[in-house]
Amino acid sequence: MRINVTPQQLAAFLEVAETASFSEAASRLSLSQPALSRTIRVIEETLGARLFDRDTRNVALTPAGHELAPIAARIVREFDSSFSELARFVTGRSGRVVIATLPSMAAVLLPGAIARFRETRPDVDxxxxxxxxxxxxxxxADGRAEIGLTARPSPDRQLAYHPLMTDEFGLVCRRDDPLAAEAEVSWRVFADRPFIAMSPGSSVRAITDSAFLQHAVPVATLFECGFLATARALVDARLGITALPGLTVPLMAETGLVWRPLVDPVYRRSLGVVRRIGATLAPATLDFIADLRGEVHRRSIDVRLAGAIRSEGEAVVA
Structure with missing residues (x-):
């Protein structure tokens, strides 16, 4: 049998049970005494049992009232706790943010952004x-991630895209390579040296293929790498050179490799946030995107400082 008694009605019952007074309970609940009496009467009619014995001076629980009291307390406590959790979710204080991301963005942008975000919102996973x-x-698109951090998608993907930053491409070579002495390098340098390519399907591969095709640069592709660490190791082993976006520079720290801007022409990729069109993002996710923009701004300052160091002749990627 379904019993239609609300948590608010049970809270009123508990207030009367605690105070043993309709007038005091009504005052605590900011209700009139007749309204409180009607509430108790509705509960009694719904349950089919009297809950209080009362006269002009005393109010006492009946056996049914004693039985109901712990049940009512548990229901009210669970109701308040559940809605408190919901309120924390709605205000972005709790929840789960699922992000699909390019490895470079995961390694360079996310650690700092997540650490700062969780300083004030430790209950967001x-x-x-x-x-x-x-x-x-x-x-x-499949709903396995709420948002993605990636290059601009093609229009046929039907994903909403919100730009975060642009990422310039550059040559990566060893510090002792003669090319490291150059302030900038033409894409045509790859016609004379073995090229270490990233794997098909990556945003880096799409841009390097486009650059070589558009400018008729004949390239001898030596390897196709799925991971930046592999490309880095191959360059370090003197097996070739490669082209990578500037966001990957921090991932090559202390390797002895250098990054030099590629020109004639300059290629940049747009990086940003993608989501399903029409999808409502969780409050914590929306707040995190705002914090991520702050992290991008902070990183852009770091990049400008790194660029100033390179312009002064520093060869090692830092």
Missing amino acids: FQILDAHSGAVQDAV
């Missing part, structure tokens, strides 16, 4: 799915 651009977009 994160799940990170790092993959190439196509897989990131698939994860968002």
Whole structure:
């Protein structure tokens, strides 16, 4: 049998049981005494049992009232706790943020942004799915991730895109390579040296293929790497040179490799946040995107400082 008694009615019952007074309970609840009496009468009629014995001077629980009291307390406590949790979620104080992301964005942008975010919102959890651009977009489109951090998707993906930053491409070579002495390098340098490519499906591969095709640069591709660490190791082993976006520079710290801007022409990729069109993002996710923009701004200052150091002749990526 379904019993239609609300948590608010049970809270009123508990107030009368605690105070043993309809007038005092009504005052605490900011209700008139007749309104409180009607509430108790509705509960009694619904349950089919009298809850209080009362006269002009005394109010006491009946056996049914004694039986109901712990049940009512548990229901009210659970109701308040559940809605408190919901309120924390709605205000972005709790929840789970699932992000699909390019490995470079995961390694460079997310750690600082998440650490700062959790300083004030420790109850927000994160799940990170790092993959190439196509897989990131698939994860968002399939609903496995709420947002993605990736390059601008093609229009046929039907994903909403919000730019965060632009990322310039550059040559990566060893510090003792003659090319390291150059302030900037033409894309045509790859016609004379073995090229270490990233794997098909990555945003980096799409841009390097486009650059070579558009400018008729014949390239001898030596390797196709799925991971930046592999490309870095191959360059360090003198097996070739590669082209990578500037966001990857911090991932090469202390390797002895250098990054030099590629020109004639300059290529940049747009990086941003993707989500499903029409999807409502969780409050914590919306707040995190705002914090992520702050992290991008902070990182852009770091990049400008790094650029100033490079312009003064520093060869090692820092």
